[in-house]
Structures are given as C-alpha cells and as structure tokens.
Amino acid sequence: MIFNGRKTDQCGVILFGSEETDNIISEKSGGYEHVCEYIPVAQPNSGTLAKLDALKPSEVAGDPVDALIVGIETQDVYLAKKKSWTRRIIILTDGENPIEIEDWEATVNKMNALDIALTVVGVDFDDDEFPFHEEEKSNIKSENEAFYHKLTDALENGIVGTCAYALQEISRPDIKQVKSALMATVIRLGDVDVRPDEAIEVAVKATKCTALARPKSWKKFSSREHGEDISMGGEDEEESKTFFAELKMRTEYYIDRGSHDDDDDANSEDEEGSEAAGRKNDNLEKVEKEQLIRGFKYGSTYAPCPDGQFPRLPTRKGIDICGFFHAKNFRRELSMGEVQYIWADPGSPQQQVALSSIVQAMYEKDVMAIARWVSKDGMDPKMGVLAPSMFEKIDCLLWVQMPFADDVRKYTFASLSHLVSKKGESITKHPYIPTDEQMDAMDKFVDAMDLMEAGEKDEEGNREPWFDTRLSYNPAIHRTKQALFHSAVVNDIVTNPLNPPHPELLKYLEPPKRVVKRARDAVEECKQVFKIKEVPRKVAKPRKDGHARARDEDEEMLLLDLKAPKRTHPQSSSQAIAAPRTPAPSKPAADSDTETEEEEEEELLLAKKPGPSNHPLPTPARSLSPQVEPGRAPGRIIGTTYPLRDFKKNIAQGDVVTKAVEDLGVVIKEIVMKPFSSRRYGELLECMETLRDVSLKEDEIDAWNAFLRDLKESCLSEPGNQEFWSEVQKLGRCISLISGPEAAKLGGISNIPETAAEVFIQQ
Structure with a gap:
C-alpha cells in the first residue's frame, strides 16, 4: 500500500492480547477486553511501519474472534459513507490463543452481508500447496487451526494460509493497476472554421492505456561531522555512532580558458565535483548562471536561445486528423512513449455514435490516421497515429506519439551479400560473404533457439511458448521495492540481510535448459564453420600519472x-x-x-x-x-575527391584533353558503382554535363558516346545503380548520345541518328 501510494488504499491495526483495552465496542457497551485499536484506519506511511516495528510478543491472552468482531465494527463505522470500497480483514496469529467459538455463525453472516474478505495468516500453519506441516503441534493450535478452516469455509470469501508462504508472496512482483483520469479534448476531421459543412468535430475523452514505471529514485547520503545541532548523551555514545545526512546538490558553472581561448566551454559541476575539477585544472574560471545563455543541441553545435525557449506556435487544443494510411505501412519501431485511449464523451450518445462510425470505418478499411495533438491552447503539437480498437460493447481509438521527420535518423550500411570492387566489379567470394555451409549452420542454430515450444505443457500435453509478456517483470523496479521495504522493517541489515529475489523475477534471466541442450550441437557446428576464436581482453594502458578512467556515457566525445x-x-x-x-x-x-x-x-x-x-x-x-x-589512382589526372575541379584544371592546360575526358568518364562510373553514392548524385550529374559539353566542343564525341553506353549498361546490370540512371533520364535529351546533326553544327562527326539518341535516353 505504501509503495503504490493510492489514497484509497487505507488500513488500520487492531491488537488482541494487549494489556490495555481500547476499542470502539468496549467504549460503548464494555466487554471485548485486551483488544486495542493500535493504528486508526488511514493511508499507511513510514510511521505505520515504525509502530509495527515497536510491537513485542505479549503474555496476555486475547481472543481473536473478539478482535475480529471489533474489526468488523470499526471498519463498518469508517466506511459508512463509502459503500463501494473493497473490505478486507487479515488475522495474523500463531494459533496458541484460546478462542470463544459461541455464536460464530452470526459473525459469518455479518461478514457475508458486508461482503468482507477474510484472510487468516497463521505462523507455522499446515499448507499442502506450499508445502509445510509442523511436527509435534500442540492440541490447542491444532483445534484453533481447524476452527479457522471451518470459519473461512463458511464465508463467501475466505482463505487460510501459512505465514512462510505469505512472506514469499510479499516479494512476488506485482503490477500496479491505476485508473487514469478522463481528460477532455476534441477530434477534428477537416477544417471546421472554413468549411464547417464538410468537417467533423467529435467531443472525446483521453485516458492512459499504458503507463511507464521506473524504479524508485535514490538519494545520496554522506557521513557528516558532529555539529552543535546534534545532541549527544555522552562521549562514549558520540564515538560509537556515525551520522549520515542527505547531500544537498548545487550546480556551479566554469569556463575552461586553457587551450580554448577562442571559444569558451561552460561546464557544470556539482559541489564535490567542482572542487575536484578546480584542483585538477587551474584554467577553470567560475561564472554565474546569469552570464550564460541557454542553448539547445542541434547535431554537433548548440543553437542559442536567449529567452530560454523558442516562440511557440499559435496552436489550438484538440486532435486534428491530417490523413489516413494503410495499417500495413505502420512502422512500430517509430512509436514513442505510452499508448492512450480515445473515448467518446460518456454523457453524449450522439458523440459516441459519431466516434464509433469513424472507428468501424477505419477498421473495415484497415487504415490508421495521422493526427496532430495539442494538449492545451498554445502548447507544442505532437504528431502521432490513431488506430481503431473495437471492444465487445464499445469502440475507441488508440493513440501513440510518432517522431517528426527531423527526429528520425537513417543509418545505412554496406550490403552483407553484395560487395563491389573499386573497379565496379561484383565480388562473389570474400571473407565477408557467407558460404552456403555457413548459412546452413546458422539456420540450424536459429531453429534450435526457437522458444515457441520451450515452455511448460498445457492440459492437452502441448508445450506452450516460453516467454509470456504478462508474466515478465522489470527486475530493477521490483528488486528496488524489495530492498526498500526490507530496510524499513529490519533494524540491522548486517545480521538480517536482504532475501534473494523472488523466482518469478529471475524466470526469464536465464534461457530454458531444454533449449540450451537442444542448441548445443548447432553451436559447436557454428564454431567450426565460422572458425570462432576467443578474443583476448584488451588491457587499458595506464596514463602517465598512473590513473586510467573510462569515459562516461554522457560525456562529450x-x-x-x-x-x-x-x-x-x-x-x-x-x-x-x-x-x-x-x-x-x-x-x-x-x-x-x-x-x-x-x-x-x-x-x-x-x-x-x-x-x-x-x-x-x-x-x-x-x-x-x-x-x-x-587521392588519385596511379596513372590518372582526375581524382575521385574533386573530379570536376581536376577536370577543369586539366582542360585549361589544353594539351591533355583526351586524357582528361577518358579519366573523368572512368571516375564517374567508379563513384556511381560505389555504395552510398546517392549523396553525390548532384555532383556527378554536373560532371556529366560538363564532360558532354567539352566532348562536343573538343571533338571527343566518340569518347562520350562510348562512355554513356558503358555507364547505362553498368547501371542497369546487377548489382548496378538503377536509381542514378533514373536521375540521368530526368535530364532528358540534353544528356543523351551526341547525334550526327548535333555534332555537325560544331564541325564534328557522329554516326548516331537523332531518333536513336532520343530513344537511348528514354528507354
């Protein structure tokens, strides 16, 4: 309850066997002695744990049925105006107390009428499912244990369990169920201002479908010196105790003026880090925050923003549908953040019918919508997709945020199966190209790792999938929770260390033994075929001052x-x-x-x-x-780095025109056949236009025509570069073969008809 932090999770503690008597029934009519309301019903906190930790075993006998009746009455009075709340009572006992069992049926009837669930947690109670059976059990405990089973069996909702099993279940991972608040907004399709007759506007409510959970944050503490504000009982007590206090962090800004005189680099350090940095680097100069301008990182630079933020767009609250696309084209890897439900307004049947019509139409057409969401007027817009979702009695939309085009990074890599030499020739045998034997070995290995039938058997004897997302948990969240509450209820973690994680938390950290055994032969075959050898670990060489430090992940590279x-x-x-x-x-x-x-x-x-x-x-x-x-290849006067500049420089000399034309043609083809040449398409097309113009004027017509035929054949072959040839075709006739009539205008000769030149570039 404390971990979830819900205001509707409340509890109280009633003791039986206490020396004093203090309960709601005894104050009115007496009786029910040695029953005490120890903690009133309220939302539990750290003080609740402290009070429970202060309890000690009692030698006074108390009746658990009396405590149960007091608990029923106390709970009923507190929840008099909260009829919808779930009621639960838990009895924790060792079973050694005498019980007055007269009229226990009336208590059962009262609990059933109030719909109270009862759980009896007994210390060393017998449990066949756990399993546990206590040997040499006392007669009174055996009788009491039998009564508790009789009591819970008579209830509509009752159970008896052993304390050891309850302690194990406490560490079991559980999912925090939350109810999201309905946030009012509106969905618009079309322009409701300019063309209201052709537009649709539906009032909707948004709630969370999924919510991101993170481990509880940690605070930093450090041992502190004894000050005047700490009272001590004596010198011996002061020497034997160590006090810790939470660190208060502050940020200081420094500029390194050592080797960066022309450009200042502002670094922020915490209190401890700034002192260390000052000792290591005497060139650091402290500056105040008011002297700095906020900047946003853009690539490898920073865009300054003197006002702290850039001007906002004049946006209007609501969800605007920008268009629709087929669901098969949705890229799930681009979805960002959590999913939200979009419901129609619960109080408007007309709005519900309207949204349901949109949802069903999208479902039948198998489309999704591109939508722009603005949470409040003037807020930054978010782009996302709306997907139709149809439940048994209600239709709704699912929203998930997507990145803007500028936020998507496209990383391209060279092909693993098609390698091209510098001469543009396709390579079929290479250490990077897998052989058929290697492909077969990897196929066997992948098949052996199949987890779809690696789980437990169902009722029909068929094996189920090993991994179930509903039963997988984040170890960081639940282990942190376990550590927090263990430290809260244990006085000394040295003598009472943290228990190991619950088995459910470790279930998916290790592969199933069946799969490991099944893949053993395939692994050995892969080792032999791929000639896998262990790579020796590299040892970092110490620096001159004997200190070696690894870079932090967020440190500037x-x-x-x-x-x-x-x-x-x-x-x-x-x-x-x-x-x-x-x-x-x-x-x-x-x-x-x-x-x-x-x-x-x-x-x-x-x-x-x-x-x-x-x-x-x-x-x-x-x-x-x-x-x-x-640089340039041996024997060439045109390089691949700046081909157009080299070509113009050689043409200006006037005596190496033929060589320059020949080399530029070879260089263009070589670059086109390389991977990632698309970034240079504009440059290559400019080179071709210049090469054609020079070939026509300097009577190198045959060289141009031969080059263009060879380039087309290479681009359209495998692996080729059909994309570049499409860019060439867009230039049209002006980049095609030099025809006879075109050459004759400048005194040249060509045997290519004009129609052939036009057909060549069009095909």
Missing part, C-alpha cells in the same frame, strides 16, 4: 581545440588531434564527396592527443565499405 591547425593532408595517427565537427560554410556540389579532407579528419576524431608516453587509439576499420581513397 568531441574535444574543442580551435588553436590546432587545419590539416590539408592525411596525417599519421600519432599526430591526430581530436577536433570538433563544426558546421562548414556552404560548398559547391563537387566538395561533397565521401572522401573529403573533413571526413578524413572525422575518422581520426577519437584519437587521443599525443603525449610523451601514450599512443593514439587506432581508428575503427571500415570493414564492410570500400576503403577511402585519399
């Missing part, structure tokens, strides 16, 4: 050093210096090659700054993509 000179040629790794990726000024298309000098720097971005005794970290190998070629 880029070190700002604007004083470092910009490299114009690739350097050795021992000279690499980490530099920032700042936005470069706009460049012509020719400078967007994958092999530019900026991207050569990016490969050495994670190398350590050279020092007297350390070595730079090696750059990761680009195993699946062709190696970056820093």
Whole structure:
C-alpha cells in the first residue's frame, strides 16, 4: 500500500492480547477486553511501519474472534459513507490463543452481508500447496487451526494460509493497476472554421492505456561531522555512532580558458565535483548562471536561445486528423512513449455514435490516421497515429506519439551479400560473404533457439511458448521495492540481510535448459564453420600519472581545440588531434564527396592527443565499405575527391584533353558503382554535363558516346545503380548520345541518328 501510494488504499491495526483495552465496542457497551485499536484506519506511511516495528510478543491472552468482531465494527463505522470500497480483514496469529467459538455463525453472516474478505495468516500453519506441516503441534493450535478452516469455509470469501508462504508472496512482483483520469479534448476531421459543412468535430475523452514505471529514485547520503545541532548523551555514545545526512546538490558553472581561448566551454559541476575539477585544472574560471545563455543541441553545435525557449506556435487544443494510411505501412519501431485511449464523451450518445462510425470505418478499411495533438491552447503539437480498437460493447481509438521527420535518423550500411570492387566489379567470394555451409549452420542454430515450444505443457500435453509478456517483470523496479521495504522493517541489515529475489523475477534471466541442450550441437557446428576464436581482453594502458578512467556515457566525445591547425593532408595517427565537427560554410556540389579532407579528419576524431608516453587509439576499420581513397589512382589526372575541379584544371592546360575526358568518364562510373553514392548524385550529374559539353566542343564525341553506353549498361546490370540512371533520364535529351546533326553544327562527326539518341535516353 505504501509503495503504490493510492489514497484509497487505507488500513488500520487492531491488537488482541494487549494489556490495555481500547476499542470502539468496549467504549460503548464494555466487554471485548485486551483488544486495542493500535493504528486508526488511514493511508499507511513510514510511521505505520515504525509502530509495527515497536510491537513485542505479549503474555496476555486475547481472543481473536473478539478482535475480529471489533474489526468488523470499526471498519463498518469508517466506511459508512463509502459503500463501494473493497473490505478486507487479515488475522495474523500463531494459533496458541484460546478462542470463544459461541455464536460464530452470526459473525459469518455479518461478514457475508458486508461482503468482507477474510484472510487468516497463521505462523507455522499446515499448507499442502506450499508445502509445510509442523511436527509435534500442540492440541490447542491444532483445534484453533481447524476452527479457522471451518470459519473461512463458511464465508463467501475466505482463505487460510501459512505465514512462510505469505512472506514469499510479499516479494512476488506485482503490477500496479491505476485508473487514469478522463481528460477532455476534441477530434477534428477537416477544417471546421472554413468549411464547417464538410468537417467533423467529435467531443472525446483521453485516458492512459499504458503507463511507464521506473524504479524508485535514490538519494545520496554522506557521513557528516558532529555539529552543535546534534545532541549527544555522552562521549562514549558520540564515538560509537556515525551520522549520515542527505547531500544537498548545487550546480556551479566554469569556463575552461586553457587551450580554448577562442571559444569558451561552460561546464557544470556539482559541489564535490567542482572542487575536484578546480584542483585538477587551474584554467577553470567560475561564472554565474546569469552570464550564460541557454542553448539547445542541434547535431554537433548548440543553437542559442536567449529567452530560454523558442516562440511557440499559435496552436489550438484538440486532435486534428491530417490523413489516413494503410495499417500495413505502420512502422512500430517509430512509436514513442505510452499508448492512450480515445473515448467518446460518456454523457453524449450522439458523440459516441459519431466516434464509433469513424472507428468501424477505419477498421473495415484497415487504415490508421495521422493526427496532430495539442494538449492545451498554445502548447507544442505532437504528431502521432490513431488506430481503431473495437471492444465487445464499445469502440475507441488508440493513440501513440510518432517522431517528426527531423527526429528520425537513417543509418545505412554496406550490403552483407553484395560487395563491389573499386573497379565496379561484383565480388562473389570474400571473407565477408557467407558460404552456403555457413548459412546452413546458422539456420540450424536459429531453429534450435526457437522458444515457441520451450515452455511448460498445457492440459492437452502441448508445450506452450516460453516467454509470456504478462508474466515478465522489470527486475530493477521490483528488486528496488524489495530492498526498500526490507530496510524499513529490519533494524540491522548486517545480521538480517536482504532475501534473494523472488523466482518469478529471475524466470526469464536465464534461457530454458531444454533449449540450451537442444542448441548445443548447432553451436559447436557454428564454431567450426565460422572458425570462432576467443578474443583476448584488451588491457587499458595506464596514463602517465598512473590513473586510467573510462569515459562516461554522457560525456562529450568531441574535444574543442580551435588553436590546432587545419590539416590539408592525411596525417599519421600519432599526430591526430581530436577536433570538433563544426558546421562548414556552404560548398559547391563537387566538395561533397565521401572522401573529403573533413571526413578524413572525422575518422581520426577519437584519437587521443599525443603525449610523451601514450599512443593514439587506432581508428575503427571500415570493414564492410570500400576503403577511402585519399587521392588519385596511379596513372590518372582526375581524382575521385574533386573530379570536376581536376577536370577543369586539366582542360585549361589544353594539351591533355583526351586524357582528361577518358579519366573523368572512368571516375564517374567508379563513384556511381560505389555504395552510398546517392549523396553525390548532384555532383556527378554536373560532371556529366560538363564532360558532354567539352566532348562536343573538343571533338571527343566518340569518347562520350562510348562512355554513356558503358555507364547505362553498368547501371542497369546487377548489382548496378538503377536509381542514378533514373536521375540521368530526368535530364532528358540534353544528356543523351551526341547525334550526327548535333555534332555537325560544331564541325564534328557522329554516326548516331537523332531518333536513336532520343530513344537511348528514354528507354
């Protein structure tokens, strides 16, 4: 109850066997002695645990039936105006107290009339399901235990259990069931302001379908020095106790003016961290928060925002449907956050019929809606999808937020099965291309790991799936909960350590033994076929000062050093210096090659700054993509880095036109056949236009026509690049073969008819 924190989860504690008598019945009519209302009915808190922890065993005999009757009356008086509340009574006993069993049937009738559930938790009670049976049990306990079973059997809702099983069930993971409040909003389809006759507006309510749960947060404590505000009983007591206090965190801002004179880097540190940072770096200068401007990270830079936030859009509260799309095109991996129900207004039948019509139409067409949700007027909009959901007696929509286009990152990788050489030739045998034997071995391994029939058998003897999402729990949440309450009810965790996790919490942390055994042969076959060997662990070399520290996950990867000179040629790794990726000024298309000098720097971005005794970290190998070629190939005058610039430079000389035309054609084809060439399409098309123009004017017509035929054949073959050839076709006739009439205008010769040139680019 404390962990869930619901206001409607309330309880009270009544003691029987107490020395004093203090209960609601004895105050009115007397009797019911040695029964005490210890904790009044209320929402439990840490004080409740402290009071329970103060209880000690009593030598006074008390009647549990008297306590049960007092509990029924106390509960009924408290819940006089709360008829819908669930009523439950739990009796915790060792079964050794004498019981007055006269007229117990009247008590049963009263509990059934009030719909009270009774649970009897007995210390060392017999339980066949647990299982547990106490040996040499006293006669009075045996009789009392039999009475409790008789009592609960007569109730409509009663059960008897042993205390050991109850303690085990306390650590069992449980799901916190919550009821979400109805939030009023409206769904709009069409423009209700400009064309109200063609638009639909439905009043709806939104509630949570799922809710994110996180482990309870931890607070930091540290031993504190004894101050004047702490009262001590004496010197001996002061020396024997250690006091802890919660750390109060504060943020301080520093600017490193050491090697970053041209650009200040503001770092925030906590109280303890700032002092340590100041000792390590004398170049840190403290600044006040008022001197700083808030910035939002965009890529590798920060966009300053002096006002603290950018201007909001003039939005209106509601859910606007922007369009519909087929459900099969929904990408589930892009869904963000929690799912919400969208219900029609419960008090308006007309609105319910309207929303139900929309839901059923979407369901029949198998479509989902793209919607824009604004929670309040002027708030930032959220984009998401609405999916139809039809229950037995009600129809509704399910909403889930989706990312904006700018928030989606597309990472492309080189093909695992199609490799292309630098010459544009397809490679069929390579260490990165799996063989048929390796494919078969992996298929067997995947089949052996099938978990769909790895669970327990059902009533018909068929095995069920091993994993059930309804029975899987977050270990962090429930283990934290168990640790919190163990520490709350135990005085000394050294002598009474935390119990191991509940078996349900560990069920899915280890694979089922049946599957492991079944996959053993497939694993061995994979080891042999793939020649798997254990990779030796790399030991981090200590720094000069003898201290080695790993980077934190959220630590900036880029070190700002604007004083470092910009490299114009690739350097050795021992000279690499980490530099920032700042936005470069706009460049012509020719400078967007994958092999530019900026991207050569990016490969050495994670190398350590050279020092007297350390070595730079090696750059990761680009195993699946062709190696970056820093310059021109031997024998060529045109390079792949800046092909258009090299071509124009050689044409200006005037004596190497034929060689320049030939090399540029080879370079264009080579780049087109490389993976990830789509980023250079604009640059390559510009190269082709320039090459055609020069070929026509310098009487290199045959060279152009031969190049274009070869390029088309290569693009349309396998693996090829049909996408690039489609871009070429969009340019039309002006990029096609040079025909005879076209060449004759400038004194050239070509045997290509005009119609053939038009058909060539269209096919």
